Amino acid sequence: MYRKVIFPVDLSHIDQLDKALKIATDLAHHFKAELCFVGVTGTAPSALAHTPAEYTQRLEKFAQDHGGTSGLNTSAKACVSSDPAIDTDKTLLQAIRDLGGDLVVMQTHAPSAVDYIWAGHGDTIAAHSEASVFLVR
Amino acid sequence: MSDTNENESAEPETDALPEPEGASDIIDTEYEIGQDNVTPKIGPFGLDIHNPVFAISGIVVVAFVIITLAFQDVVGPALGDLRGFLTSSFDWFLIMAGNIFVLVCLGILVSPLGKVRIGGADATPDYGYAGWFAMLFAAGMGIGLMFFGVLEPAYYFATPWGDQPLMNEIGIVDGELADPAAIEAARLSAMAGTIYHWGLHPWAIYAVVALSLALFAYNKGLPLTVRSIFYPIFGERIWGWPGHVIDILAVFATLFGLATSLGLGAQQASAGIGFVFGIEGAGESVTFAVVLIAIITALALISVLRGLEGGVKRLSELNLILAMVLLAFVVLVGPTAVLFGQFFGNVGAYFSEMLALSNPVGRDDDGFRQGWTAFYWAWWISWSPFVGMFIARVSRGRTVREFITCVLLIPTIVSAIWMTAMGGTAIDQMINHVTESAVYGFVVADYVPELSLFGMLSELPFAAITSMIGIILVIVFFVTSSDSGSLVIDTITAGGKINAPVSQRVFWVIFEGLIAATLLIGGGLVALQAASVSTGLPFALVLLLACYALIKGLMSEPR
Numbered sequence: 228m229y230r231k232v233i234f235p236v237d238l239s240h241i242d243q244l245d246k247a248l249k250i251a252t253d254l255a256h257h258f259k260a261e262l263c264f265v266g267v268t269g270t271a272p273s274a275l276a277h278t279p280a281e282y283t284q285r286l287e288k289f290a291q292d293h294g295g296t297s298g299l300n301t302s303a304k305a306c307v308s309s310d311p312a313i314d315t316d317k318t319l320l321q322a323i324r325d326l327g328g329d330l331v332v333m334q335t336h337a338p339s340a341v342d343y344i345w346a347g348h349g350d351t352i353a354a355h356s357e358a359s360v361f362l363v364r
Numbered sequence: 365m366s367d368t369n370e371n372e373s374a375e376p377e378t379d380a381l382p383e384p385e386g387a388s389d390i391i392d393t394e395y396e397i398g399q400d401n402v403t404p405k406i407g408p409f410g411l412d413i414h415n416p417v418f419a420i421s422g423i424v425v426v427a428f429v430i431i432t433l434a435f436q437d438v439v440g441p442a443l444g445d446l447r448g449f450l451t452s453s454f455d456w457f458l459i460m461a462g463n464i465f466v467l468v469c470l471g472i473l474v475s476p477l478g479k480v481r482i483g484g485a486d487a488t489p490d491y492g493y494a495g496w497f498a499m500l501f502a503a504g505m506g507i508g509l510m511f512f513g514v515l516e517p518a519y520y521f522a523t524p525w526g527d528q529p530l531m532n533e534i535g536i537v538d539g540e541l542a543d544p545a546a547i548e549a550a551r552l553s554a555m556a557g558t559i560y561h562w563g564l565h566p567w568a569i570y571a572v573v574a575l576s577l578a579l580f581a582y583n584k585g586l587p588l589t590v591r592s593i594f595y596p597i598f599g600e601r602i603w604g605w606p607g608h609v610i611d612i613l614a615v616f617a618t619l620f621g622l623a624t625s626l627g628l629g630a631q632q633a634s635a636g637i638g639f640v641f642g643i644e645g646a647g648e649s650v651t652f653a654v655v656l657i658a659i660i661t662a663l664a665l666i667s668v669l670r671g672l673e674g675g676v677k678r679l680s681e682l683n684l685i686l687a688m689v690l691l692a693f694v695v696l697v698g699p700t701a702v703l704f705g706q707f708f709g710n711v712g713a714y715f716s717e718m719l720a721l722s723n724p725v726g727r728d729d730d731g732f733r734q735g736w737t738a739f740y741w742a743w744w745i746s747w748s749p750f751v752g753m754f755i756a757r758v759s760r761g762r763t764v765r766e767f768i769t770c771v772l773l774i775p776t777i778v779s780a781i782w783m784t785a786m787g788g789t790a791i792d793q794m795i796n797h798v799t800e801s802a803v804y805g806f807v808v809a810d811y812v813p814e815l816s817l818f819g820m821l822s823e824l825p826f827a828a829i830t831s832m833i834g835i836i837l838v839i840v841f842f843v844t845s846s847d848s849g850s851l852v853i854d855t856i857t858a859g860g861k862i863n864a865p866v867s868q869r870v871f872w873v874i875f876e877g878l879i880a881a882t883l884l885i886g887g888g889l890v891a892l893q894a895a896s897v898s899t900g901l902p903f904a905l906v907l908l909l910a911c912y913a914l915i916k917g918l919m920s921e922p923r
Contacts, residue, residue, distance in 0.1 A: 269862045269863050270490060271587075271855075271862045272397055272585045272586060272588065273397055273398070273863065274397045274399070277390055277585025278483075278585060280484075309490045309491075309672055309673070309757070309760075310671040310672035310673060310862070311862065311863040312671070312862065312863045312864060312865070312869070313669070313670070313671025313672070313673075313674075313866060314672075
């Protein structure tokens with residue numbers, strides 16, 4: 228039913244992604260789909276990477292490692308944004324479209340009062356993406 | 365992708381850092397961006413801030429505002445005196461430093477260092493030419509061009525206070541026109557003096573800061589914050605107190621520069637609205653100005669939430685178009701043929717008088733040199749962390765040569781065109797109507813500088829429409845300044861992180877508006893402006909060091 232599962236990933240929070248990653252992996256196995264990791268990085272140096280190229284390298288390594296342990300066909304797509312604090316959602320939505328993803332599995336935080344002002348990334352993706360979206364609290 | 369933050373992720377798998385996009389010379393430091401950050405939660409909002417820089421600059425700013433309000437009678441005059449003392453005693457130093465910045469930029473432009481590309485040899489520009497240029501112009505001097513475009517040339521042309529450039533001729537003496545030769549000499553001298561203040565020198569100051577920041581962040585992999593420029597000089601010590609002090613000074617200069625401009629600008633805009641709509645006392649009404657600050661802050665808030673691409677960039681482009689419409693209108697309905705004839709003459713006068721104008725010693729035009737040039741230089745320098753940081757943020761992917769051409773040469777030409785059109789028309793009105801002209805009234809007879817632009821427009825057709833465009837331009841330029849300013853302050857106080865929670869930017873926008881409104885109500889805006897201009901002098905020293913670091917940094921880049 229699904230051919231490409233998109234997994235938006237924030238490399239600085241890998242430790243909090245276990246549940247969502249397990250679900251994405253299981254679903255990809257179930258549908259024999261490709262699992263594609265999408266990350267958004269800023270143009271300026273960050274704690275994760277000094278440059279967008281370094282970020283891309285790390286994301287690709289992450290995808291490769293996961294492919295190795297899960298036996299899935301994995302890929303990675305690093306998107307560069309000049310204002311990631313604001314444009315992350317827009318960049319992710321565009322990437323989902325460009326990559327032709329048909330299922331998105333995504334870790335999201337528990338809703339709080341702030342969500343009335345700023346929706347979480349997952350909420351926005353679910354509201355605007357044409358793909359099916361599975362949010363994991 | 366939640367907003368809670370823990371930066372301690374796994375160490376990079378390889379020791380060798382990959383090059384950005386194509387070859388570049390990454391600096392390998394032990395420092396990890398955000399390692400000094402704390403992530404407190406205030407209610408449901410998570411923060412991600414650099415520990416000493418955020419707290420100290422916040423406390424110092426609040427303390428300063430309280431002291432200025434509480435001891436106005438003492439602090440106001442004292443800061444005013446300090447500014448006067450600095451610009452009159454160290455005018456030679458500021459003027460000399462300005463010349464060095466121009467020479468450094470031109471030197472880099474023509475040397476092989478110009479081939480270095482910001483962001484690595486294969487990097488591609490983040491923004492197209494139009495959006496890029498609109499943003500750097502809006503950040504650099506948009507608002508100033510609105511305020512001084514008519515004021516400054518008209519002032520030099522007819523100043524009765526003896527502060528014309530180089531003590532040259534003046535065009536109107538005691539309300540009477542001078543002889544034709546003196547008028548032409550006074551006009552050329554007024555235009556040369558004005559273009560000098562808005563041409564190569566200010567943009568060179570911005571270019572040095574912007575280029576250094578961009579180089580050390582995008583090519584060397586250091587955090588996007590002012591301290592990174594000084595890595596070649598201080599080494600690893602830059603992550604400690606020397607760096608904290610530099611960053612705090614930058615926040616201080618940016619925040620006070622913005623808040624005072626916002627406060628004074630709101631007064632100007634309200635005076636303009638009062639003049640155009642014939643509202644008595646609007647210019648003096650504090651309430652009116654505070655309402656304007658609230659509107660500008662609210663618009664800036666919307667712009668901030670739309671991000672760099674959807675906010676500042678769009679508004680800057682809108683403003684560039686509006687400014688071009690206003691410029692084209694003034695040129696077409698004003699003395700068109702005269703202005704076209706004058707443009708090359710003005711640029712010629714700028715270059716032929718440049719040596720005399722930029723000579724730091726042995727001059728007798730104290731009023732001009734100290735009151736105008738030194739003041740401007742200190743003002744540009746105190747704004748340079750803000751403008752430079754913002755320009756750096758949007759300039760990745762350009763070569764150094766392209767960068768200097770677009771940040772130094774093209775803005776100088778645009779400033780010259782703007783000044784020729786606005787100032788040339790105003791001077792033409794003064795020559796034709798002498799003391800009857802509105803410009804003479806607002807610039808010489810009763811000094812009401814904030815109305816000079818509207819005075820000039822009032823003598824052209826469709827004054828109501830063009831003045832309205834003028835007011836919109838002033839307000840939107842303030843919105844973009846407020847937005848880009850909070851972006852910059854947020855990045856510095858987050859230790860160079862550009863993806864800190866958006867609530868922090870919202871905080872800075874509101875904080876800025878509050879400072880401006882408080883000082884407008886309580887008094888002390890001018891005192892604080894004096895304080896922020898005074899930071900220009902120590903910063904000039906810092907920037908001279910930056911020139912050295914910049915050249916050293918560029919030389920180690922592959923070309």
